[in-house]
Amino acid sequence: MQGFLNLNKPFNWTSHDCVARVRKLLRFKRVGHAGTLDPAAIGVLPIALGKATRLLQYLPGNKAYQATIRFGVRTTTDDLQGEVITSQPCSQLSLAAVKTALPAFVGKIEQIPPSYSAIQVDGKRLYDLARQGAIVEAPKRTVEVLQIEILDWRGGDFPELDLAIACGSGTYIRAIARDLGAALTIGGTLAALTRTESSGFHLTNSLTIPELETQLQAGTFQPILPDTALQHLPSLTLAATSAEKWCQGQRLPLTQDLSGIARVYDEETRFLGIGQIQENILIPQMVFEPIS
Structure with a gap:
């Protein structure tokens, strides 16, 4: 069994829990996932099956979320799963003030990942250090937020804001909730x-x-075809003799003026794997389907 499973991760499951469950259900050991989700988050968790686990590194990095931010509250984990640090009603906060603050969070921005996250510092994950009581702040990182759209606003003592966020890989939505609350000087945390x-x-x-x-x-059940998730990459079709050589690990000269990573197919449109093009030479990176 080769390909992908587009899993809707349930609440309070870790990404590892999902992989373990899929392994058990399929009775299949070679299972991996892309883009870890926090236990409190739900939604899309790409699961790779069989040889497709080797394709995870080539998947596109962009992600999209629907998030609920609760204002007036700060927590240790920047979401409702952590201990409350401060809780102060802020019924005076208006949607207009939020709209004024939001543009600063679109584009390439700097973030400090939450203290409870999988980021490694000196070889140790932040959530392990935090559970041990160590106070360690992850270094700032540059991430890209492509778009933020306001979906709903609910006022009150602890107002809530629903957002649709499109972003690049590595963006922490919990950090956006925390930093938006800080920008408004009333605190904020991710509620959902x-x-x-x-x-x-x-x-x-x-x-x-x-x-x-x-x-x-x-x-x-049918897995999603391995190359379906790779449509963002350019493709090359090789003649029979060239395809056989490439699958044997040989480098091939190309007449096309291309560069970078590409999907490779034979004349029968069979997906052969991933190649890298350097100076018009096609170099095998991952042979998915050897020709017999």
Whole structure:
């Protein structure tokens, strides 16, 4: 079994929990995932099966979320799963003030990842250090937020804001919630998060764990084809002799003026793998389907 599963991760499951469950359901050991989701987040978690695990590094990095930010509250984890640091009603906060602050969070911005995150400092993950009581701040990192759209606003003592956020890989939505609250001088934390898109997979055609179980019981489950998630990459088609040489690890000269990473196919449109083009030479990077 080779390909991808577009899984809708349930609440309070880790990404590792999902991989373990898929392994058990499929009775298949070679399973991996792209783009870790926090346990409190739900939504798209791309799962790779079999040889497709070697394709995870080539998936597109852009992601999209629907997030709820609660103002007036700060927590240790920058979401509602952590201990409350401060809680101060802020009924005076207006949507107009939020709209004024939001543009600063679009484009290339600097973030400090949450203290409870998988970022490594000196070889140790921040959440492990935080649980040990160590106070360690991750270095700033530059991320890209492509778009922020306001979906809903609910006023009150602790107002809540629903946002749709499109961003690049490595962006922490919890950090946006925290920093937006800080910019408004009233504090903020992430109250809910759904990932609606990741690595080219969308929530609308994702499968929940129960839906996957039903399909497996009915014998109707079919993995997403390995190259379906790689459509953002250019493609090359090789003649039979060249395809055989390439699958054997040989480098091939090209007449096309191309560079970078590309999908490689044979004349029968069979996906052969991933190649890198350097100075018009096609170099095998990952041979997915050797020619027999």
